[in-house]
Amino acid sequence: MLCNLTDEQLVELAVNENSEAFGEIVNRWERKIFALCFGMLAREDEASDAAQETFIAAYRNLKNFRGEAKVSSWLHRIAVNQCLTTKRRAKTRSESFLDDENGTEAKFFAAPPHLLPSKTSERNETLKMVRQAVGSLPVDLRQVIVMKEFEEMTFQEISDVLELPLSTVKSRLYTALRQLRLKLERTSIEVI
C-alpha cells in the first residue's frame, strides 16, 4: 500500500510517527544517496557513514520539512551537506585524499583492497587516475558531475536539488568535463 504513495505523502505519514512510511522513503532513495556519497567521497566506508547520517538527519528533521521542495531534493541537499561535513572532518584529520585542486592530496588516494597496485592491470590503473581526477575537482563541480553520472539525474533535478539555475548547472558540468579531460590527458593515459 505504501508503495503507491508519493514521497510527500510518505513524509506526511512519517511525521505522524509512522515509521514504516519513512522506511519506504529509505528504500526508495537509499541506493541513490549512497551513490551520491560514493561519488563525492570516493571511499566506501565514508560513503556508507554519510548515507546513514543523511537518513538519520532526515528522520530527526521530518517535522521541519515544509513540503516546499521535493523529498528527493531535500534528501540530496542533506546528503551533499553531509558529504561536505565528512570531507571537512577528514581534512581536519589530514586523512583526506580528495578536495584538492592542485592534486597534492589526490596522489594519496587509496585504491580499494581488491585493486592493490601489485594486482592492478592497466585498466585498473586508469580507473585510479579517473578517481583521482574526479576527487581533485572543486566541490561544486564534483557534486554536479556525480549527480549526473552516478545518480543519472536530469539537469532539472540537479537544478532543484542544488537550488541553482539550469544554465548554471549545465555550465558547471561543462567546466567539470573540461577539467577532467585535461587532467586525464595530462596523465598520458589512454582513456578507455
Added chain:
Amino acid sequence: MPDSNCNKNCAFSEQMVSYLYGEINARDTTVFESHLKNCSVCANEIAGFGLVRSSIFQWKETEFNFLNSPKIEFSSNRPRKTSEPPASNADAKSRLAVIRGFFSPSPAWAFGLAFLLVSGGLFLFIQNFTKENPAAGNVGKSTRQINNSSERTKQETNNIVENSMPESNPNSVRDPLKSNVSTGEDLIAKENIPNGKKDAAVRISKNSRTAPGNSEIAALPKMKSAFRRKTENANAVVAQRILNNRRQIPKLDNIEDEDEEANLRLTDLLDEIGGK
C-alpha cells in the same frame, strides 16, 4: 574549418552538454549538429567529453555497482545509528552517573560541611586550651579586675568633686544665668504701664529675658575660682591615693636575698681556686 564563433568559452557549451546527455529538444539538436559540422573545436571537445564519461562509467561499474547499500535501521521511537552502543549500556552508564552524582557533593554542601567541621574543631581546641592553661583563662579575669579598679577610682573622684561643690543637692544648684530678679512681665504689671504701650513693653522684655543681670555677671569669676580650687584639691587627693598604692608594690631594689649565703658567687669561686 574551425568556426570563428567558437573558442574556449563557446556559446554552444550548454547545448553541447545537453546534446552529450541527450537532454536536448529536436530543434536544438538540428542546430547543434549543423554547428558541429563546421566547428572542429567543438567536435573534438565533445569526443573528449564522451571518453571522460565512459571512463567515469567504467569506474562506477567496476567499483560502485557491486557494493551493497548500507543497512539503515530506525527504531519506532528514536532514530539510531547502527554503530551506536546498545541501550543497556547507555542505561548502565546513566545509573552509574546517578550514583556518582549522589555521592559527589555540590560545592555548597562541601563548603557548609567544611565550615561546620572547622568551627567545631576550633571550639574544641579553645576548650582544651583553656583547661590546660588556666593562665590563659585568667587573662579575662585580670582585665575585668583592672576595669573594676579604674571604675572604683572614677567613682571616688566623682564623690570628692561632688562633696566639694557648694550645694550637694543638684536641684539646689543655681544656674548663674537664671536670676531671682523678677522678669520683664512682672515689672510691666508692677509699673502700671498703659494698655496701649504694654504690647511693645512685653515684646522688649521677651527679647531681653535670657540676658543675665549685672550682679550675677560680677559673681561668676568668684564662683569659677572656688570651683577650680576644689577640683584641684580633689585631684590632689586622688593622686596621693595612687601614689600610696604604688608604694605598697615591693620594688626589686628593696628585696633582700635571703639565701645570699647559700648562693655561690664567682668571686668566692675564684678565691677558692686562688687559695688552692
